[in-house]
Amino acid sequence: MLYAYSDIGQKIRATPNAIAACPECGEGVMAKCGEINIWHWAHKRRGDCDIWGECETQWHLTWKSYFPAECVEISIGGNGTKHRADIRTPNGIVIELQHSPISVEKIREREQFYGNMIWIFDVREPHSAERLYFRNKGDFHTFRWEHARKSLAFARAESLWDFGAMQLFNMKKMYTDAPHGGWGKLVDIDYFIQQHGGQYYLRE
Numbered sequence: 363m364l365y366a367y368s369d370i371g372q373k374i375r376a377t378p379n380a381i382a383a384c385p386e387c388g389e390g391v392m393a394k395c396g397e398i399n400i401w402h403w404a405h406k407r408r409g410d411c412d413i414w415g416e417c418e419t420q421w422h423l424t425w426k427s428y429f430p431a432e433c434v435e436i437s438i439g440g441n442g443t444k445h446r447a448d449i450r451t452p453n454g455i456v457i458e459l460q461h462s463p464i465s466v467e468k469i470r471e472r473e474q475f476y477g478n479m480i481w482i483f484d485v486r487e488p489h490s491a492e493r494l495y496f497r498n499k500g501d502f503h504t505f506r507w508e509h510a511r512k513s514l515a516f517a518r519a520e521s522l523w524d525f526g527a528m529q530l531f532n533m534k535k536m537y538t539d540a541p542h543g544g545w546g547k548l549v550d551i552d553y554f555i556q557q558h559g560g561q562y563y564l565r566e
Contacts, residue, residue, distance in 0.1 A: 363403040363418070364426045365435050366391045373431050376401040386437060386446055387411040400427060412446045414472065421484050421524075422448070422459050429560040440475055447476065451558040455480060466516045479519045480558075483511075486526035496531065502547050503531070510542035522549065530554060 365373045366382035376393035384391050391403040400423040426434045429449050436450040449457035456479040488494040493508040515536035523531040529548045536544035552562040
């Protein structure tokens with residue numbers, strides 16, 4: 363988690379030796395303040411208290427750091443349950459950050475729960491390994507993906523792929539039959555973040 367609550371209920375970032383509690387379950391969290399990763403919080407006794415939570419990577423924390431505190435890690439309730447959205451923009455759009463593989467069922471479940479949402483999928487590894495590559499067709503780009511994450515083809519919400527560049531790939535169509543490919547458009551990462559109420563800082 364990037365944020366936790368202080369003893370007076372204030373949403374705070376992690377600092378060395380700070381004391382805070384998880385906004386969801388109220389259990390104590392500890393500050394992780396190393397020299398490499400963004401400082402963040404982790405549960406002391408167990409993993410994430412949200413069943414949809416995945417082990418947060420530096421990628422998650424970096425994306426969250428582009429947005430103000432009031433937009434990050436927002437509890438949303440519905441149908442007798444609640445989940446912690448990674449980001450909810452000032453316009454009410456949920457941005458769901460997904461690093462690990464995800465099933466079609468879970469994609470549909472989250473889309474139904476959040477409604478107005480955008481996916482950002484981390485596809486840096488297959489792209490850097492040249493298993494995912496793009497071809498410029500002028501107004502759009504096609505792609506081919508060896509050993510593709512086929513479940514991404516079933517996303518119905520807006521789907522953006524972070525492939526580790528200054529741009530995101532806005533996937534419009536992905537075919538489930540081999541060879542896996544499709545088409546979409548490149549989106550400037552700075553424009554996307556500012557459009558949704560954040561501020562981009564150049565990544566190394």
